[in-house]
Amino acid sequence: MASDKKPSGRDELSKRILPQMKLSHADNPLTAPLQSPEEAKISASERAVRRFAVEGNAVVTGGAGAIGLSAIRALLEHGASGIAIFDVSASYATSLTSIDELKKDFSQAKVLTYEVDVRDEGKVNEAVELVKTEFNSIDMLLCFAGVVGCTHAIEMEASDWRRVLDVNVTGSWFCAQAIAKQMIAQQTGGSILFTASISGHHVNFPQPQVAYNTSKAAVLQLTRSLAAEWSSYGIRVNSISPGYMDTILNEGDGLAAARAIWADRNPLGRMGDVEELSGAIILLSSKRAGRYMTGIDIIVDGVSRIDDLLCPKRLFTGVH
Ligand SMILES: NC(=O)c1ccc[n+]([C@@H]2O[C@H](COP(=O)([O-])OP(=O)(O)OC[C@H]3O[C@@H](n4cnc5c(N)ncnc54)[C@H](O)[C@@H]3O)[C@@H](O)[C@H]2O)c1
Numbered sequence: 001m002a003s004d005k006k007p008s009g010r011d012e013l014s015k016r017i018l019p020q021m022k023l024s025h026a027d028n029p030l031t032a033p034l035q036s037p038e039e040a041k042i043s044a045s046e047r048a049v050r051r052f053a054v055e056g057n058a059v060v061t062g063g064a065g066a067i068g069l070s071a072i073r074a075l076l077e078h079g080a081s082g083i084a085i086f087d088v089s090a091s092y093a094t095s096l097t098s099i100d101e102l103k104k105d106f107s108q109a110k111v112l113t114y115e116v117d118v119r120d121e122g123k124v125n126e127a128v129e130l131v132k133t134e135f136n137s138i139d140m141l142l143c144f145a146g147v148v149g150c151t152h153a154i155e156m157e158a159s160d161w162r163r164v165l166d167v168n169v170t171g172s173w174f175c176a177q178a179i180a181k182q183m184i185a186q187q188t189g190g191s192i193l194f195t196a197s198i199s200g201h202h203v204n205f206p207q208p209q210v211a212y213n214t215s216k217a218a219v220l221q222l223t224r225s226l227a228a229e230w231s232s233y234g235i236r237v238n239s240i241s242p243g244y245m246d247t248i249l250n251e252g253d254g255l256a257a258a259r260a261i262w263a264d265r266n267p268l269g270r271m272g273d274v275e276e277l278s279g280a281i282i283l284l285s286s287k288r289a290g291r292y293m294t295g296i297d298i299i300v301d302g303v304s305r306i307d308d309l310l311c312p313k314r315l316f317t318g319v320h
């Protein structure tokens with residue numbers, strides 16, 4: 001029987017937004033049958049490897065940085081066929097040797113570098129077009145481009161605030177939108193992974209980082225919002241939240257002294273190694289292993305958040 005119910009606002013919206021591009025359940029990689037008849041025949045060991053395989057090509061922002069480079073190595077180890085690194089020249093200058101090593105170790109894959117400041121929307125779109133021509137398809141986006149700033153809130157200049165928010169939030173958004181458009185046009189779906197932080201979940205101690213903490217909390221909401229909007233195009237959107245990792249990001253800006261405090265307050269007594277993020281990155285980027293995961297955040301921090309429980313100032317003031 002035909003319903004005379006008026007369409008809801010949501011129905012109207014769904015009609016307007018690229019309705020013709022929405023994937024049917026059978027074509028959407030997130031709702032299509034999990035296993036094809038051919039796959040049912042493969043050996044258990046082959047299935048185990050396939051479960052965590054990473055398929056296709058990835059754009060990796062901040063890929064010349066510590067976490068980005070380690071993630072690229074893991075993506076290539078798990079089968080990625082192409083990597084396009086988006087980063088700024090200063091980082092390329094120091095990471096060229098590592099990038100050359102990656103190219104040598106994974107000669108079957110294409111590793112390309114693009115000088116892109118993720119704050120520049122035009123440059124991001126331009127680079128995505130170039131990657132599209134080079135790779136034909138873009139299947140993954142991993143956003144590691146990020147900056148930190150340790151300034152007392154009361155002394156912060158507008159430019160300090162904007163620098164952090166522009167790179168960490170707006171830059172991630174520009175890249176996600178440009179690449180989602182491409183994934184939607186391909187009708188293949190894909191995976192987007194943002195880098196949030198434990199700083200998006202709690203307030204760091206002892207360093208003052210209001211802009212950074214705010215930016216990473218925004219990344220968590222960006223993740224959930226885009227996951228909800230883009231699942232009907234087969235696009236999964238997730239994030240990881242690293243704890244204190246032993247990278248150059250945590251060396252400048254007066255942070256050297258804080259490192260001992262962070263390690264001391266962590267029950268494991270140490271900061272994290274970037275390699276320890278690889279498991280979560282591969283799980284979320286893998287089409288099979290991560291298939292029913294979207295809109296989530298994986299915290300990899302060796303329980304650094306225990307700061308929240310142990311910080312005497314916060315306990316006494318009751319401020320959490
Ligand atoms: N190191 C940690 O403890 C830690 C913890 C939680 C989250 N994170 C996040 O992980 C990500 C990577 O951090 P990392 O430790 O590898 O730092 P890193 O400084 O080694 O890497 C960051 C990379 O981002 C690039 N970048 C900065 N601004 C950019 C811009 N405008 N456009 C393009 N690229 C830009 C840098 O050139 C650099 O290569 C960041 O988003 C950071 O906030 C780091």
Ligand SMILES: OC[C@@H](O)C(O)[C@H](O)CO
Nearest residue numbers: 148197198199204243244
């Ligand atoms: O909170 C952990 C990180 O996001 C970050 O490394 C740190 O706060 C930067 O000083």
